Amino acid sequence: MIAIEHLTKRIGGTTIVDDVSMVVEAGTITVVVGTSGAGKSTLLRMVNRLISPTSGRVLIDGTDTMTIAEDTLRHRIGYVIQGNGLFPHWTVARNIATVPRLIGWDASRIDQRVTELLALFQLDPGEFAGKFPHQLSGGQQQRVGVARALAAEPGLLLMDEPFGALDPIIRRRAQDDLLAIQRRFGTTIMLVTHDMEEACHLGDRIAVMHEAKLLQYGTPAELLIRPAEGFVERLVGSSERPFRLLSLAKVRDAVEPGDVPGSPVDPDLNLRDALSRLIWTGAERLPVAPEQGRPGGHVSVAGIIAHGRSSMRLSE
Known part of the structure; x- marks a missing residue:
């Protein structure tokens, strides 16, 4: 220390x-x-x-x-x-x-x-x-x-x-x-x-x-x-604060249940980059690759936005 x-x-x-x-x-x-x-x-x-x-x-x-x-x-x-x-x-x-x-x-x-x-x-x-x-x-x-x-x-x-x-x-x-x-x-x-x-x-x-x-x-x-x-x-x-806040969380923090088609997203990817990928591909949802001890599921535009809003409220 x-x-x-x-x-x-x-x-x-x-x-x-x-x-x-x-x-x-x-x-x-x-x-x-x-x-x-x-x-x-x-x-x-x-x-x-x-x-x-x-x-x-x-x-x-x-x-x-x-x-x-x-x-x-x-x-x-x-x-x-x-x-x-x-x-x-x-x-x-x-x-x-x-x-x-x-x-x-x-x-x-x-x-x-x-x-x-x-x-x-x-x-x-x-x-x-x-x-x-x-x-x-x-x-x-x-x-x-x-x-x-x-x-x-x-x-x-x-x-x-x-x-x-x-x-x-x-x-x-x-x-x-x-x-x-x-x-x-x-x-x-x-x-x-x-x-x-x-x-x-x-x-x-x-x-x-x-x-x-x-x-x-x-x-x-x-x-x-x-x-x-x-x-x-x-x-x-x-203007950058919400996106920087999303960059502090990972996809695994916002995984939703259910399988969807598409190229899987790494659960260690930050939410800002995941949101960018969703916008770039025009998809509302993308699958999340499974990791040891966790099922896969998917991540969505709406879910990422909700996670960001929740983080703001919990920290106030």
């Missing part, structure tokens, strides 16, 4: 981060969102002490980070930046092995970990371990950057605009890769973005910052249904 207590950073007469307090629960993803200059990246860098706070403190599992040697602290925290920061003249394998080598892992353990992570990110070790960063696509570089951050098995991963340089298709794939990895390892993640769509897709909780202050901190549904007045309302967007 990360406890951020009254964290403040001032440079000269300018306040970059202003008295921010929040708790990031272990094993969750917290997304810090806001416009450029809101203080998001500075907040993240104070967690691993790349920037020292003017006042306040950060506790990781109850320990004040100021009592931990800087090198020790940073070796325990994975860190991913936009553009990945891969060393251009090192191979993929050596890039991934950076922190394990620094902290003294033996060669066989390092080799095993590099192979495991490459396979996990669907990068064939025989093909990719000896390549250099310039020989990889943007999406492959991104995966190597995340693999390097996870190499020493950190309990905490900090990510600063990690997907900002990727095109939309590769970006969504990278986001889904991250969710799969987080579910597998249970890593606690703090991720900075300016994109509310990305925040809703990835975050268990979202922290909205504006002009150095933390304006609201809650689940995606809480922010969409009850946004704080002013900046947060504008950020979540009045």
